[in-house]
Amino acid sequence: MQTRLSEILVPVARLLRVLPLLVLGAAPAQGLDPTRDITQFRRTTYRIEDGAPARITDIAQAQDGVLWFGTHNGLFHFDGVRFTRYLGGPGNEIASDDIASLYAPPEGGLWIGFYYGGIAFLKDGRLRSYGAAEGLPGGSVNAITRDLDGTMWIGTNTGTARLVGAHWELTQGPAWNKTSRENVLSLLVDRDGTLWEFTGSRRLGFLPRGSHKFEIYLRGDPDAYVDYRMPLAMAPDGRLWLADPQHGIRPVDRAAEATGNGTPSLSVPVRRQMLFDRDGNLWSAGTDLTRVLAPLPKPPARHVLFEQLELDQGLTFALFEDREGNIWTGSSAGLTRLSPRPLFRALENYRYFALVTDKDGSLWAAAMGAAQRQPLFHVVGGDIVQRAETSGSIVATYRDADGTIWFAYKRVLAQMTDRGLVETDLPDDVTGAGTMAMARARDGAMWVSMLRNGVFRLDGKTGVQNGGIATLPLDTTAYVMANDAQGRLLLGYTDDRFAVVDGTTAKLFTAADGLHVGNVGAFAVRGDRVWIGGEHGLALFDGSKIVALQSETPGLFRQITGIVERAGGDLWIGGGAGIVRIARSEIDMALRDPRYRLKATLFDHRDGLPGTIQQRRPMPSVAETADGKIWFAASNGLAWIEPARIERNELPPPVLIWSVTDANGTALTPAPSLDLPAGTSQIRIAYTANSFTVPERVRFRTKLEGVDTAWQDAGDRREATYTNLGPGTYRFRVIAANNDGVWNETGASLALTIAPFPYQTDWFRGLCAALLLVVLVLLYRLRIWRLRVAVHARLEERIVERERIARDLHDTLLQGLQGLILRFQAATAKIPPHEPARAMMDSALSRADDVLIESRDKVKDLRASTQGLTDLPAEFAEVGATLAQDHAAEFRITVEGTPCELHPIVQDEISLIGREALSNAFRHARARTIEVDLIFDRSELRLRVRDDGCGISEAMLKTGKPGHWGLAGMRERARQIRGQFQIWSNDGAGTEIELRVPASMVYRDAPRRFGWRFRSATA
Structure with missing residues (x-):
């Protein structure tokens, strides 16, 4: 089939969207960058019904990242998710809800100018107001700024004033070279420290740094009246630009103005608001938004390239760029944010694309639909050009080793030739509901996979199922097919199966070999590596073994239908989660450690993806072109990304703790520390992170020290609730990451002290x-x-x-x-x-x-024995004296304490133990001295028998002398009276026997004297 002559060099839609004009004295090549087309910014609209404030008059971003909006209905702040009206508190009430201007100084805080006069400074929750008593001139405070010396300046309906100490001084009169009061609309301090003021009569004056005399740049017209809020803007190169209805937009050049020639204005519509972004692009806003592309001509030229975006929220009153490069416009109906996004859209009127690249690396995209004939697009020089129409919906594409592109539709295979598409019908014995995939073997034979009927090898005018290879699954459709670096066929099946076909043999790999991706949906080949993506995961095949890869984020590797490995080793995946990028360093770590979980970057609808990555045929859904772009087939069009030009948000988000609420709903003002009353057991802490590029992707981690032992992953939740808290000291910490995963590791913290009830104290x-x-x-x-x-x-x-x-x-x-x-x-x-x-x-x-x-x-x-004999010392003295008559040992007895009446039975046992000990000492010890100590203590009675004789061996102490029961008898008698019996001895070291009997057992009246016994026991 011949190629249809429907080639279009530049899409009409693009011509209507971008309005390039001739550049005087400069080549058009310096102008429009299609990858930064204003329509390719991600536009987010916040309307009144969504909580956005109405009639926005000014926007400012404080040093802590909070975005503030001044309106005719109060002061609001925004954290990317919710708008909150500032209500202040006792002693911090705002003077008026009708706000005219805002200014956030670098050191923190917020200046607030009111429409009906007055100004206030808000910092750390405290509001200081200024009025007539502080010398503030009357009328609306239209502009607020600070010069390089740190002096605050305001522009009001009655002139310009500066803050000296705590008093405002009106810069009016002959000393300031100003004789009449004017309505000052705008103030700006340039790089030299010169203060510029623009008035309602279009007069432009300036005050050099250190001077007290204003000079005139433009005299204006006393009868004129304009209410432009931002007619002055300073470019990144330091040039000052002015916009007003009479002179248009032009740079301020004092030397040129002094000659009377002035400078030419740009051929751009003049709007109410104007600013330069960080890249040097000039933005102006009114009922629509205009961007003049950088660099602006130097020397000045009239004609420049610009582009416009229609705004649907009425007249713009505020235009602002935040710290991350987002552009904000505020109007009477709501708020619009333009965020640079990495993804760019194309062919959004089509769905279901079959993608393939030719041998030159350019992209061919076939749109699939219900119509009889479907368009085939080709990317030429960055433009998408329609090349042909096919006679059916293309369901599969393939490029063989010779560089020939193949398309499949109905029961037709078509190859792209110099003469156009050449169609070939499938053989009659190749049956099925339609072609699913195709690939060419090394021997030149084409293989096709047919839906519901399996895989066929085409031999001339016949088809052989599975090529006659018995090891391939019978009647099983291969959903994807490809060639590896050696030209072998790769067939991807359902249920964790893929096959490698080499000539007339094939090897089937299954879950038993480590493949756990579910239904195989994509192959990508780079050298000896084969990437396999499926419904449930991602794996790498090196020709012999399979390595499964896991993501740190659950669900990121699901329903994969396209994979591209770039030359640098980075991996790009199209799947159910969106577009996933994995850096080569992450892949290397995962291959070294099978347990490692990959960190990846996700791109989805929040980055401009038109819908979702297509999940069914045609596949693959991802293709890389020679110019470095990666293309993705989505449900609502094509999307492409240029990895080398992705702008990463490197700014860690400022983290703030907004409020603390107790169980009764009482709001407590957060500070570095907060004391909570006794009985507090539940608190709710609201926190936020001020990142606005993709606020939906901001992630948080929290920890309540004293409760949590590790960081808790809070996801995108901006509130933490803790229950069952007891009295004590805690510290709540929260950290956050921006949309690109850059963490603010310092975060914010709050010390909490819960007072105890008296019964909860230590x-x-x-x-x-x-x-x-x-x-x-x-x-x-x-x-x-x-x-x-x-x-x-x-x-x-x-x-x-x-x-x-x-x-x-x-x-x-x-x-x-x-x-x-x-x-x-x-x-x-x-x-x-x-x-x-x-x-x-x-x-x-x-x-x-x-x-x-x-x-x-x-x-x-x-x-x-029942009469309670108490003279136990006399008894032992008599026994010792009697025994000493027949032995040469010297005997001594010592008594400590006061003897008292003993229990008769216990006394008998003590007497017998003592007699046995003395008898053994005199008869067997061969001692020179034998001593007896009797100690009558309040808590116990102690009996000691010592000698300096030959001692008793350790074995004898343990077992006793065979046939003798003296030691054993003494121990038994001690146990009967609940006493403690101990012997210390060794060969040649003498012997000491001690008996200790509790007072309650030995003393006759101890059981009746419980109080005495208790005192004695605890003494």
Whole structure:
């Protein structure tokens, strides 16, 4: 099919949009830059119904980044998301809602001029007002500025005034070379420090720095009247420009004006407002917006290139450029922001594009639609030119190794030749609902993928399914096809599958090989690397293995339908999230560390993308041209971006904390620190970041020190709520990143102190803890006392039982035995002395007397042990003295404290333990000295037995001497009376035995003296 002669050199739409005029004395090439066409700025309109203020009179941006709007209905500020009216507070009420002018000095704060007279300065939440009492001249404050020496100047209906100390001085009279009062509309200080003033009669005067006499540049017309608010503007090169209806827009040149020649004005409509942006472009605004493209002619020339944008909000009263380069226009109906955007649109009247580049690197774009014939566009020299119409909707494109471009539509393959499109019908045995993708093998055979019927290799006039290769999935459509660097075929299927076809063999890769992208939707080949994009992710294939890549931002690698790797290694992706750029450095890090998550840049509708990246055929949706541009097929047209010319917003956004609100809805004024009343458990903190290029992309992180251990990702939320807070000191911190991810790491902070109730103080908690401890100790002591009382009760029962036994033995057994002995004695007396029986009976009676005496002694001992013998020291002294008679050791006994009545049973056990210890020392120690210490302490009774003898070996201490139970018996007796028994000894080092018995166990009256016992235990 021959190419149709419908080529257009320059689109009509572009001619209507941009109005280039002949430049006198300069070539047109210096003028229009199509990539900076005014219509390619992202325009955002804020209307009254959206919360924008009405009848905006002036705009200023404070040092902290806050954007302020003066209106006839009050003062407003804006953070990119919400407009808030300034209401002030007690003592800071604004004098009037009718604001005429604003000025933000570099050191911070905001000057506010009022329409009906008066001026105020707002800083750090405090408002200072000036009026007639401070010498302020009457009338509207139309202009505010500051000179290079730091002096504040204002222009009013009655003249110009300056601030001297706290008093305003009207610069009027012969001393100032001004004899009449005029309506001063505009003030400007140039680079030399000269103050310029423009009046309603079109008079332009100036005051050189350090001078007190105004001079005249233009005398104006006393009968004229203009109300232009910004007729003066200074270009970045320092030149001053003037705009008024009589003289037009022209530079201010005192030397030329002195000769009477003046300077020629620009052939641009004069508007009410004028400013130069940071790039030197001149903007003027009225009912529409005009931009004169930089550089402006020098020397001055009349004809320049300019462009216009129709504004739909009425007459513009304010024109402003913020710190990020956004242009703002304010009118009676709302606000408009123009933000430079990286994406540029084309062919917005078409949808569904098939993209392919030719061997020269220029782009061919086929529009797909329902019409019988569809246009085919070609990018020529930066212009999009329609080259042909096809006989059907192109559903697939391909460029083979020879550079030939192929198109597929209906059941037709068409190749672009010098004679135009040459069509070839598909063989009859190639069946399916339509061509999905195509590619050419190294042997020259064309392969096509048919929707719902699989892949076919075209052999002349026949088609062979899967080329006869059994390892390829049968009857399965390959949604994308491509060639790798070796010319092998790449086939992308659904369900994490792709195949590499090499001649008559193929290898199929699946999820088991590491492919986790879902349905494969895009291939991109650069050298030995093959990028694979799909519905659920991104992967890299190096010819042998697959590496899955993860994004730091969830959902960024979804529904990928186009990929381009540039020569520098950066990756550009078109997918469901929009356009994604990944820097080569990020890719290198991910390939070194499989766990690394890529940081990427996203471009979407907020950057000018017309709709969304197309998700279904034709694919791919991304193509790179030789001029460095990358093109994207979107749902509402084409978009292109030039990576080398992307302007990055390098300004960290200023972060502010706007307000703090408690649970009752009470607003608290934030300051470096804030004291909150007792009982505050919930607070809501509103914060913001003043970045306006793409405010929807500003991101925040917050941390409440004292609650959060790490930064919390707040996304685009501008409010944080904390609940269940207790008394104490906290610090709230917030940081933010602008639309390009540049973080303000310092951010803003607010110290919070929540006062405690008395019962929440440390001293109260300490007192409660002490009281609780005392109660627990008392309960514990009470429990121990009760246990000891119970033990003593059982001991008393044992004593009573022993006394009963002693009585019973004495009254029954011993008395009965005594009676029996007497009867046997009587019977024995009747036996003759010489009888052998008499001798036997006498012997038995003698033994019976011994038993009776022994029994009486036992009963006596049993009763004596219940009488509470208290002379334990005397007992040990007697035992020691007796033992010392048979041994050479010296014996000493020491008593400390006052002996008191001991519990009989406990005393018996102590006595037996002491006797055993003394006996062992005298008999086995071979000691020179043996000592006994008896200590009657208030809390316990201690018994120590020491010697300087041969000592006891460690093995003997542990197991005792075989067949002897002295040590074991002493330990058992100590346990029975709840005492602590310890032995310290070693071979040749002597021996020390200590017994410690609690007072409550050993002293007879301890259980009845609970108070004394408690004091003694805690002493």
